[in-house]
Amino acid sequence: MKLLHSPASPFVRKVLVTLRETGQLSDVEVVNIATTPMASHPELIAANPVGKIPALIRQDGPTLYDSRVICRFLDARAEAGLYPEKRLWDVLVLEATADGIMDAAVSIVYEERFRPKEIVSMDWIEAQWAKVSRALDALETRWMSHLSGPLDMGQIAVGCALGYLDFRHDVRGWRTGRPELAAWEARFARRESMVATRPE
Incomplete structure (x- = not known):
């Protein structure tokens, strides 16, 4: 999987913390994307039509975006119990x-x-x-x-x-x-x- 991210984003940080807490960081390639609300990066737009980070590109399914969606997916994937x-x-x-x-x-x-x-x-x-x-x-x-x-x-x-x-x-x-x-x-x-x- 590939995570499109910007290190300053609190929404991205939420995903990164979740990856670490659930032991999945090594499963994801973290790719830095330089983007602004006025001009989204082309790779980001291709992954997420809204043009926002984070976006999680998967090989076995459509790209996931919005930190709440991504975190819920990661929790389910690891059966970590972060949504009891x-x-x-x-x-x-x-x-x-x-x-x-x-x-x-x-x-x-x-x-x-x-x-x-x-x-x-x-x-x-x-x-x-x-x-x-x-x-x-x-x-x-x-x-x-x-x-x-x-x-x-x-x-x-x-x-x-x-x-x-x-x-x-x-x-x-x-x-x-x-x-x-x-x-x-x-x-x-x-x-x-x-x-x-x-x-x-």
Whole structure:
């Protein structure tokens, strides 16, 4: 299999962490793709008509894209139990919450990096950060018992989302007022899979 990726993407990191946690990293050729939201790489478009990373090219089936699809496939392939049936809906909601944080955080980066400075919308940026902030508050107040339980995909997604906030939005100080989530992140970030995939 071949994974089309960009090392700065939190969605790609989710897949890379999953590959490591499920022991499948050696089964996948990781290919770096230079792409932007304004001009997707031709190889990426050929694999994923939406032109987004990550994309997992398989020899025995169609290409998989969207990190949630890829991670679910990898978990099923390894029978790793990252989507446990007894907690499935909680895991899926937690993963969706983390992906929402990533979506909003990446959107801020795109607004600042790819739009002409004279039309960058601070209202848009703050609206995206408000989504992040609400999701972080929900993690702090509703999800800590789940985050502290056995490893699942919800935890991996949250770990990658928080890592992206540190990587791209550290000045926002997401830990302020969220001591339990901050303590959890400090522990989770020490996992071998997280250390190995930390963006530069």
